[in-house]
Amino acid sequence: MSKKSISRKKFLAGMGLGTLFSGSLLASFPNQDRKPVSNFEKSGNFNRLLIKTGVLVVGGGPAGIGAALGAARCGAETFIVENYGFFGGVGTWMLGMSINQMRPESKPRSAVHEQVIGKLEAYGPSAAKFVKHGILCNVDYYKVSLLDALEEAGCKYLVHTKVVDTIVENNRVAGVVIATKRGLATIMADVVIDCTGDADVSYFAGADTLKDPEQVSPQTLAIRVSQVQDDGITYKHRMDSERVQKAKAKYPLIPNSWTLARIANDHSFYVNHAGTKVFGHLDITDQFVFTEAECKSRRQVVEMVEAAKEFGPPELRNIEISGTGPQIGIRESRRIKGLYILTEEDAVQGSTFDDAIAWRSGAMDIGFTRLSEMKTHDVPYRALLPEHIDGLLVAGRAISATHIGASSGKSMGNCIATGHAAGVAASLSIQQKCQPRELKAGKIQEVLRKHEVDLTRGGKSQSEDAFDNI
Ligand SMILES: Cc1cc2nc3c(=O)[nH]c(=O)nc-3n(C[C@H](O)[C@H](O)[C@H](O)COP(=O)(O)OP(=O)(O)OC[C@H]3O[C@@H](n4cnc5c(N)ncnc54)[C@H](O)[C@@H]3O)c2cc1C
Incomplete structure (x- = not known):
């Protein structure tokens, strides 16, 4: 074996990709330094298969991290891809702003949240400091702590990987098209979780989406x-x-x-x-x-x-x-039109739902326009399900909600929570060989409880501290 191949293998192993790339899948992605003669459209096929996985999470912000950790915790073969060279999404782009609603009312909210916190705190006081419900962090420590969490959970990952299209078969998202340095390639998956924040995957797949260009947050x-x-x-x-x-x-x-x-x-x-x-x-x-x-x-x-x-x-x-x-x-762009659309009223009244799979706390914040009080409110499973497309779940700020509904509780701790639930649902639907929309919410709730999620917190008023955006 040449020196070159040894170091590459070591590098991939460090990313948790050793096994995946060492076998036949690598061979199916042409190892050529020059761009192939024919482009993706001309070839008219999807034979440049890069990866095949159980759960594919697209987007590595708070929702994507929650989704990947949630799916892997259930034993699903999980792959996450991210457009940038690091995970964390807006939490890292904002260079240190507090990751809010991680321990509202000073109570841990799930094993997944605690895993994220634990990996960050492991880097010591230079990395993070807890203030009220959120964490102030140095984002460069945060970036590596997220790699630690993904690797500990057994999630495989790729960075510098942008999803630019989907492969839809019989109304089911069967895979995505990614842009790579060697041109376009495909990733096929049993279930895809759209954590792009902008509902890119859902949009590419032809799902109905919601958007308010006239009042979108800054x-x-x-x-x-x-x-x-x-x-x-x-x-x-x-x-x-x-x-x-x-x-x-x-x-x-x-x-x-x-x-x-x-x-x-x-x-x-x-x-x-x-x-x-x-x-x-x-x-x-x-x-x-x-x-x-x-x-x-x-x-x-x-x-x-x-x-x-x-x-x-x-x-x-x-x-x-x-x-x-x-x-x-x-803060806000395109969202899916799901089986339920969360509204301002849900946030103000503190709505609860039988199919609750997460709750959202914090403040109704439309980007320095309005910062008003809301109650902790449930997120129904239906808000993660696009209306008509199968094989797809959505988490984070692109879940089904109105303009103000979306702004209510978009704090990162809440996005990790909807991601976590989507990851669990994706994994269960693979185990049960059914579409995400066919799952009984009770099954998802059962697993979430095992992951230390308290699903009874929706509907409650919040303490003063919870509204503080730190
Ligand atoms: C200016 C600002 C201030 C905020 N202040 C706070 C605050 O103080 N505290 C707080 O908790 N929350 C705050 N928020 C809200 C919070 O950051 C977001 O709601 C949250 O990050 C959304 O999480 P997400 O995972 O859904 O999306 P994002 O964080 O947007 O992550 C999406 C990820 O997907 C990737 N991606 C997108 N498209 C593709 C694609 N096609 N292919 C591959 N990857 C893709 C992106 O690169 C990104 O990493 C703020 C938001 C903004 C914008």
Whole structure:
């Protein structure tokens, strides 16, 4: 065996991919350095099979991590693919903002949540700090701790892998098409879980989706700044609206106010803000609008830092940009039209459902537009099921909900919870050889209880602390 092949094998083994790529499946993905002569469409077939798996999770944000860990915990052969080079989704793009609703009311919410927390805390105080219901973390530790969790659970994974289409057979999603450095390839699966946040997989498969371009929540490019002159105790520094008004004439793209918050046990600060709110409602599922949102945001954050230096309080006069997110953070885009659509009323009243598979807590937050109280409310299994397509479940911020329903409880702890439930459901449907929609919710609930999920928390009022966005 050549040196080259040994190191490649070791590398794949480190990713949990050793077994998968060592056998015939590798041979079925042409090992050629030059692009094949014919492209995917011309070849007219799907013979460039890269992977075949039981559960395929698309998207490695909070929902995807919950889904992969949930499915693997049930013994399903689980594969997760992610567009970026790391897992964590918006939780990492936002450079340190708190991962909320991980232990609401200071109570653990599931074995999966605790696995995520445990892996992060294993890196010590530099990695994370618990505040109320959420964790403030240094995202570079978070990224590797998620790899640790996936590998511990036996999930196989690929990064730098974008799903660009689906393979639908007899109204069932049978696989997806991914973009790779060697061109397009396919991954076939018994059940696919769409955790893309934007319902990409569902949309490609022809599922009905929901979207409100006229009122979509703003996107935000996170900034990390250093050289804040603080006394070592202050957690938040505010660039208030009075100072912003003075700065606006010179820096017209800046938002109306913003806050700098300390990254866990670090000397730098991250900035969360209303981002594109000043530009109107931008629907990022339109590629031209996505480009506009991203590029204007990049100009905006430079203006924000310059404005803070010139017009901000004394402690911000010397700040420096030390980084920005890999892309704008997306609060809301496209969602599935499922068998049940969660609404504002469900959140305000604290609705409970017989087919509850998760609950959502926290605040109704439409991106600095409205932050009002809600009750802990159930998520029915039906909200994870696209109306007409089989072989597919959805979790995270793309579940079936209205504009405000979606904003209610989109905190990351809640997205992990719907992901966890989708993972369990996918695994059960494989075991029972049925479609996800044919599963009895009671069976999913039974397994979730074994995973330490308390499904009786929906319908309850929350303590003051729960609303705090930290
Ligand atoms: C600016 C902002 C501030 C927020 N503040 C907070 C906060 O303080 N605390 C909190 O808990 N929550 C906060 N949220 C909400 C929370 O971050 C999101 O609701 C949550 O991350 C959604 O999780 P998700 O897994 O559904 O989607 P995402 O986090 O969006 O993850 C989706 C993942 O799928 C990948 N992906 C997308 N399309 C594809 C594709 N076609 N192929 C492969 N991979 C794909 C993406 O790269 C990404 O990793 C905030 C959100 C934003 C945008």
